[in-house]
Amino acid sequence: MSADTPKKEALFSAKNRRLLFNPLNKENPITVQVLGICSALAVTVKLEPAVVMAISVTLVTAFSNLSISLLRNTIPPRIRIIVQLVVIAMLVILVDEVLKAFYYDVSKQLSVFVGLIITNCIIMGRLEAFAMGNKPWPSFLDGIGNGVGYGWILIVVGLFREFFGSGTIWNFPVMEKLGVYNFGYKDNGLMILPPMALILVGVIIWIQRARNRELIEENK
């Protein structure tokens, strides 16, 4: 990695910082590019699986970006998609195996969605659009940025869905401790169902566009 980092460019130059931080907001994979929505609906019922999914996807995007960028000059263009898929699939299986060995409960909750990281459009999108044409270090940062950009949306949605849907945060019974059930409060069952995740993502998009007018499409 260090060999590829040119001396004239600092490790966290303005350009590299943009690669890292832009996906968190104005190039966010979920709220702006609207990628990776299915998994965002499926794993955000509780906070814990959302966090694990966020970390898993971040690791996979970062390291697949890094590996593909390292290999970019050797990959024959005619089989590049296959090469990308093999790299992603390998990383995803690694993540799945590690979760099964050390975070069994979470791995059960995430069930097929860990395997389905392979099909997450964000990852392949970044490989095609960025890693194939850039040096390893910027690619790695771009991967982290996009993974975290995807992850923080997941975590925010997971937080709200768990809090209002199950009355807990990270399985800690907040609502019960507050004693609101005694006043007739009931958990909102709709929060647990997938459509609510879409509505929450919609709310995040709304807030984001209200604050950042550049993102608003022109009415034609």
Place this chain on the structure above:
Amino acid sequence: MYSNAYIFRYASIMVILVAAILTSVALVLKPYQEHNRRVEKISDILSAAGLEADASNAVEVYEQSIIEELAIDLSGEVVAIYKDGGLAQGEVRAFDIDVKVVMDEIAKGGKPLLPLFHMRAADNSEVFVIPVRGKGLWGPSWGNIALAPDYTTVIGVSFDHKGETPGLGAETNTTEFESQFLGKKILDESGNFTSIKVVKGGVANSSDVPLQHGVDAISGGTITSNGLSAMVEDCLKNYVPFIQKRKAL
């Protein structure tokens, strides 16, 4: 431009390399994953028997509370006994019997061995835990049913499922649903097998299911509830010959 030979070489080397990495990782992590699956199975059995344990001490609690693991055949004869950390009779350890395989074989007309766990509960009374497995709406569901020494009264159950609908069918693994099974009976007064039905609209309002043989279904979870009914009946009925024999003693 890359030659075809290069492309083939590239693809082969890459695939072999990836296969080698994945194989070695899988081999290294296998013992951990198997341990996790064992602990899960043990925790389910313990939870049905009313014993409290978490992932860290489940194995220990299980070893303290298990009296014997029985493998019985469909005619109700005990074929193998595992106790005190060794096989006392026969060649099969009941714990290693996969209920899924058992149910598949029974469906095909085979004669598999059935597992039964004879345990000591927290209050020192004896319980018999029967593992069950069946279908929900979206995928498999499974669980354990703990019977009192009269082989009739249910003293605890634990159910779980692969992916029933959240808020509806998925509620079958909550304590609220499971606690309904306490005190229900699987045999009627004359000792015939009746199972426990999950009744839509509430067992109290039902004219054909007596109160001690039914629990309330979950509104909106009809197929899961029916699946659970069928699972309990299909699995428990295999144990009836064994139960009749034991009761006749």
